[in-house]
Amino acid sequence: MHTEALVQSILVPLFLILLTTVEDTLLQSVSQVGGVCKFSSESSLRRCRTPDGKICSGRGKCDCGVCICEATDPGKFYGPRCDCHDWVCSTYDGTTCNDRGYCDCGMCECDEGWFGDACQFQEECNLPSKKSKALCKNPEGVVCSNRGTCHCGSCMCNNKDNRGLVTGRFCECDDSECLDEDTGEVCGGHGQCYCGNCYCASGWHGDKCEFQCDISPWESKRRCKARDGKICSNRGTCVCGECNCHDLDPSGEWGDIHGDTCECDERTCHQTYDRYTDGYCTGHGQCNCGTCDCKEGWAGKKCEHPLSCSLSLESSMKKCQGTSNWPCFGRGQCQCGQCACYPPGDSRVTGKNCECDDRQCENISGDICGGYGYCSCGRCICEDGWFGKLCQFPRSCDLSKVQSKKLCETSDGVMCSGKGSCHCGQCICRPQDWWVSGEYCECDDRECDKHDGLICTGNGLCNCGNCECWDGWMGNACEIWVGAEY
DSSP states (O other): OHHHHHHHHHHHHHHHHHHHHHHHHHHHHHHEETTEEOSOHHHHHHHHBOTTSOBGGGSEEEETTEEEEOBOSSOBOBSTTSOBOOGGGBOTTSOBGGGSEEEETTEEEEOTTEESTTSOEESSOOSOHHHHHHHTBOTTSOBGGGSEEEETTEEEEOOTTSSOOEESTTSOEEGGGGBOTTTOOBGGGSEEEETTEEEEOTTEESTTSOEEOSSOHHHHHHHHBOTTSOBGGGSEEEETTEEEEOOOOTTOSSOSEESTTSOEEGGGGBSSOOTTTTOBGGGSEEEETTEEEEOTTEESTTSOEETTSSSOHHHHHHHHHTTSSSGGGGSEEEETTEEEESSTTOTTEESTTSOEEGGGGBOTTOOBGGGSEEEETTEEEEOTTEESTTSOEESOOOSOHHHHHHHHBOTTSOBGGGSEEEETTEEEEOTTSTTEESTTSOEEGGGSOEETTEEGGGSEEEETTEEEEOTTEESTTSOEEOSSOO
């Protein structure tokens, strides 16, 4: 049965594409005699016009009553009036209809035993109600984000308008944010919406993919390429040949990242990144496109070293580094071979080289070692019966192996996303892959922003690709200090 379904999922779309091609060819041959169109211009356009008045849905050209559809990313339009595309059949993991069916003009035709817009629901369910409900809870513990119902461990999102605008594994996404205010189309009909954000087709840009470039994508990238070959120096977004630099200033004013290709990053001139004080070059120099030009009597990458110090710059930095690659472990300021840890007065950051950071023992909720241990120089010492980086795993287990495995499986049936092992219904992600995290090891913490080479600048926790900052810090990389003055 599975083989038959697989063959069907391959042959049927091929047959539809072939049929469409044959239909277009036949219509083209009938409409033309001797290479001359026999339709009047008005009649030709009428045949290409959609019910809402658009010619070829605005995605192609009309040639003697036949639509010639444009081939664009992220998908190709097809159909008699270029009104078909398969974007909506693509799921968040990159599959089409979750590999349980085939796509027909933007609609999933599911294999036997599956249903749903993306063939995500199984008709027969063997999961107990309690376990099914547990799989449907979002990180805050709310079933389907109160925007859907739970079916066999998967959320069926409420979409009363039949437009499918409530999406996501836990119905956490609101794709109405992708609707173009003028046309009402998702991403203006020129892109795909993922969790409220538009990903535009080639040649289109804007929050709702409403603007079109007058240059080719190749030329656009060429203009945005920095000297190191990176597009906008990896610090901005290329839009029609111009770089929109990422500005981390919460006030929205001109930021520290600038230049034609965002090549200037003046955050590197801060000893501790703090927009609200004169922290450039430690107050002893001027920042020039990310490089400190020090005043007389000062030296160092950030003009932090007084030449009056009895130690050389190299000796001072070496004394401050200890066993780290960064002076003061990236948690303090090196002053003539001695570390001043920050934030000032925070007893959790201690040590000769600020090497002890007891904030590392806290989870997102602020609990220390999960309440089952104590913190020693940034590491949890767990009580008997508990283990894990934050003492979050109990050694004893009341679940059977089958029950435990069910709780560790993702919605597509993969245990711990293939990146960890299962213990008592909880995933233990591979320790050698430090960047893998999440309830099902589905997160890549390498996606968290860095500053000075440190993830979340060492001032927060990486939570599934996003920095969760500790008190007193903010910014994409927790690099902005907004607490008390030093």
